[in-house]
Amino acid sequence: MHAPKVTNQPTIKRLPSYLHIIESAQRDGKEYISGTVIAEELKLEPIQVRKDLALTGIVGKPRIGFPVDELIRAIYSFLEWDREHRAILVGAGNLGTALMGYREFNKRGMNIVAAFDLDKNKIGNSHHGTPVYSLGQMSEKIAEIGVDMAILTVPSGHAQAVADLLVRAGIQAIWNFTNIKLKVPEDVIVQKEDLSSGYAVLSVKMRLTHSQTANAEV
Amino acid sequence: MHAPKVTNQPTIKRLPSYLHIIESAQRDGKEYISGTVIAEELKLEPIQVRKDLALTGIVGKPRIGFPVDELIRAIYSFLEWDREHRAILVGAGNLGTALMGYREFNKRGMNIVAAFDLDKNKIGNSHHGTPVYSLGQMSEKIAEIGVDMAILTVPSGHAQAVADLLVRAGIQAIWNFTNIKLKVPEDVIVQKEDLSSGYAVLSVKMRLTHSQTANAEV
C-alpha cells in the first residue's frame, strides 16, 4: 500500500501527449476512452498508459475505459494546469515570440504577462497581447506584477547574467531555452530545454537505420 | 566482452551538454579534461560521465583525464556531427525562423538548405542565408537538392498533410516540432520535440517545492 512516486519524470513527460488524444476524443463527443486506444494512437503499450494515468488518481471502468471529462480534469489537476502560472519572458527574439504566440500554453494555465528585451525597436510593442518592456524595468515589474516563473530565451551570452537578475528579483523557477547550464541557488528550479539533444538522437537514429545492422528499436 | 548498447537514449541526450563544457575547455586552451570536472559543471555523477563518454570510444589517461581535441572528435563522430546533414525546413514562422538562425546546428553538421511556406510575403525572402520557397515547389526542390531530413514547424493543423507530402517526396527523417503524433511508414524516422512536456515537468517541480514535503530531488 505504498503511495506511488509522484515524480516519475518519464510519466510526467508523456501525460501531455495523452491529454492531446483525450481532448481530441472529447471534441468527437466520446464519453469514455480506453488506455488501449490511447496506446494505439501513440504507439505505446496499454499497460504503460494505464500505469501512467493511475498516477493522476483517475479510476476507470473495466470494459469501458476512463471517463473523458474526468480524465482531463485529473491530468490538469496533477500537472497543476488548472491554476494560473504567471510567467514573464526574457528575450523577445524569434524563439521568444514563437513561445508568446503558442496558444496551447495559455490553455494549460500559463499566462505570459510581460516580456523583456534590450532592443529599442521591440520595447513598447506587444506580441499576442504580451507587452515588451526594457530589461532595465524587469526587477521593478516583477515585484509589481507577481510572477511564478521566467522563460529565458536570450542569446546564450547573456543567459547567466539575466538569470542572476531573475534570481535577485525573487524568481523561483526558470524555463531555460539557452544552451547554458545556469548557476543558481539550490532552491531555484531550472527546467532546461535542449534542442541539440533532440538533434543528437535524430542523428544517431539516422545512422542506425542507414547502416545494414538495422536494429531499429524506436 | 559484450559491446555496449549504442542506442542508450539518455546517454545520447547528455552528450551535447558534455560537448559544450569540453569545447569551452578547448577555448580556454586546456589539453585534457576529466570526467570529474565535467560532472561538477553539470551537477552529474563522475561515473555517469565516464560511462557515457566510454560509449564514444574515447580512451582517457588515469590521473589526467581525456584529451580535449580527441574527445570532441569522438563525440562528433559518434553523433555523426562530423558529416553534413542536409535539411529543409517547412513552416517559416517564428519558431522556424528561430531554428534557421540557430548557428549551433550549423556547427553540428546541419545545413538547412531551403525553407518552405505558404505565406506569399515570406516566399522569395531568405533568413540567415536560407531561401524560402513556396510549398508547391517542395517535392521538386527535394528531388533537385538531395535532402537528409526535414524540420517541421508548421501550424499543427497542417502537420499531417505536410508530413504526407514529405514522405511521398522520399524524406527519411522528420524532426517534428508540432504537437501532432505523425502517422508515417515504419521506415521513416520521426523525432518529436514536445515543449508541453518540459512545461509539465516544470509545473510538477513547482508544486513539489511549494508544498511542505519538499522531497526536491532534481
Place this chain on the structure above:
DNA sequence: TAGATTGTTAATCGATTAACAATC
C-alpha cells in the same frame, strides 16, 4: 453471459551507481 479492460502484484529489463584494481 462473454469478453474487453481495469488495476494490482510480481517479474523483467535497462540505466545508474558503487567498488576497486590498474595506471599515469
Place this chain on the structure above:
DNA sequence: TAGATTGTTAATCGATTAACAATC
C-alpha cells in the same frame, strides 16, 4: 612516490512489462 582518475565488473535502483483476478 603518492594519489587522482580511468575503466571494468558487480550491485542497486527505478521504470517498463507481464500476468491475472476483478468487474462492468
